[in-house]
Amino acid sequence: MSRAFRNRIPFLLVGIAISALFFHTFPIVADSSEPSATLPTRRVLLEDSSYATKATSKPDVVRVPGGVKGRRKRIVVTGGAGFVGSHLVDRLIERGDSVIVIDNMFTGRKENVLHHLRNPNFELIRHDVVEPILLEVDQIYHLACPASPVHYKYNPVKTIKTNVMGTLNMLGLAKRINARFLLTSTSEVYGDPLQHPQVETYWGNVNPIGVRSCYDEGKRVAETLSMDYHRGAGIEVRIARIFNTYGPRMSIDDGRVVSNFVAQALRKEPMTVYGDGKQTRSFQFVSDLVEGLMRLMEGDHVGPFNLGNPGEFTMLELAQVYVYTNLNYLASSSSYGEVSCVVVFI
Numbered sequence: 001m002s003r004a005f006r007n008r009i010p011f012l013l014v015g016i017a018i019s020a021l022f023f024h025t026f027p028i029v030a031d032s033s034e035p036s037a038t039l040p041t042r043r044v045l046l047e048d049s050s051y052a053t054k055a056t057s058k059p060d061v062v063r064v065p066g067g068v069k070g071r072r073k074r075i076v077v078t079g080g081a082g083f084v085g086s087h088l089v090d091r092l093i094e095r096g097d098s099v100i101v102i103d104n105m106f107t108g109r110k111e112n113v114l115h116h117l118r119n120p121n122f123e124l125i126r127h128d129v130v131e132p133i134l135l136e137v138d139q140i141y142h143l144a145c146p147a148s149p150v151h152y153k154y155n156p157v158k159t160i161k162t163n164v165m166g167t168l169n170m171l172g173l174a175k176r177i178n179a180r181f182l183l184t185s186t187s188e189v190y191g192d193p194l195q196h197p198q199v200e201t202y203w204g205n206v207n208p209i210g211v212r213s214c215y216d217e218g219k220r221v222a223e224t225l226s227m228d229y230h231r232g233a234g235i236e237v238r239i240a241r242i243f244n245t246y247g248p249r250m251s252i253d254d255g256r257v258v259s260n261f262v263a264q265a266l267r268k269e270p271m272t273v274y275g276d277g278k279q280t281r282s283f284q285f286v287s288d289l290v291e292g293l294m295r296l297m298e299g300d301h302v303g304p305f306n307l308g309n310p311g312e313f314t315m316l317e318l319a320q321v322y323v324y325t326n327l328n329y330l331a332s333s334s335s336y337g338e339v340s341c342v343v344v345f346i
């Protein structure tokens, strides 16, 4: 068994366990008219958004819709060598599109897109979106920004610069070449929400001067810029508010809870639960997110759109999933040795 494949197994098993827990908690036969007993939530996603702002009011400038049907699309993916970006690139290439990846390789890795390097429909450019760039494309997926709290807090000024100047540059490009633009925003724009679940019309409760503000507020400004370019210049914009995501190619040292627990289990270390572990999150598999991003780009919904899993779990429940997964994995793998099933609260 190759090392890469072995490293993927925990993600796979965790995915299966999370799905099992989800369907156990929210059986599909449940009457959807009955409000389900919900856990105390922090960032809950409402599946059926009433904020489906269809592009009814035509912008002043008549534009040719991005991605004209019937021919290969030219697409740029900023941050395309990262965890989510590289999966998106895989799907776009598979669909037959021509893809240019722009990445400064801060959290992106060449290995994530290595398998496309010989493909004539693929191009990798090492470039920081903080600097302008000129390209001819039909669509821009703007993902570039460190997304793990550990990474975005590492250089907060750079993070906010990436969100503000990077987004400005890419919107400027979209305007110049008349491309459709999709911003990957985040559930963190809701901050510490006072409303549950969070619908897209909720404006959030964000600390403007906290250690997470470079990301939260940076993405909020990026959303503002996107809508201003839409209203002012007729740019076709899409805004995806992404909830917690996991899957293969997540860096093992990413710092987010899923990769931390996987890494700790692999290293036979205790799993670190921050606080009392009662805080909740929803977790979606990366391929579901990518599907959502592509549908959002191709659809006509203007304005923010939540993309995530409606099922919520406490971090303690997640830790239990790992313990359960580890025990099962141990039972099926004699060569693997002991795996940590210990949880510590810090």
Ligand SMILES: O=c1ccn([C@@H]2O[C@H](COP(=O)(O)OP(=O)(O)O[C@H]3OC[C@@H](O)[C@H](O)[C@H]3O)[C@@H](O)[C@H]2O)c(=O)[nH]1
Residues within 6 Å of the ligand: 147, 148, 149, 185, 186, 187, 188, 242, 243, 244, 245, 255, 256, 257, 258, 260, 261, 272, 273, 274, 275, 279, 281, 315
């Ligand atoms: O080892 C750990 C890591 C994290 N946690 C906890 O797990 C929860 C989730 O933390 P993560 O760092 O995985 O992710 P966060 O929810 O804080 O932020 C994420 O939210 C949505 C995405 O858009 C963002 O990219 C990402 O920042 C937090 O309550 C955190 O305190 C642990 O208990 N143990």
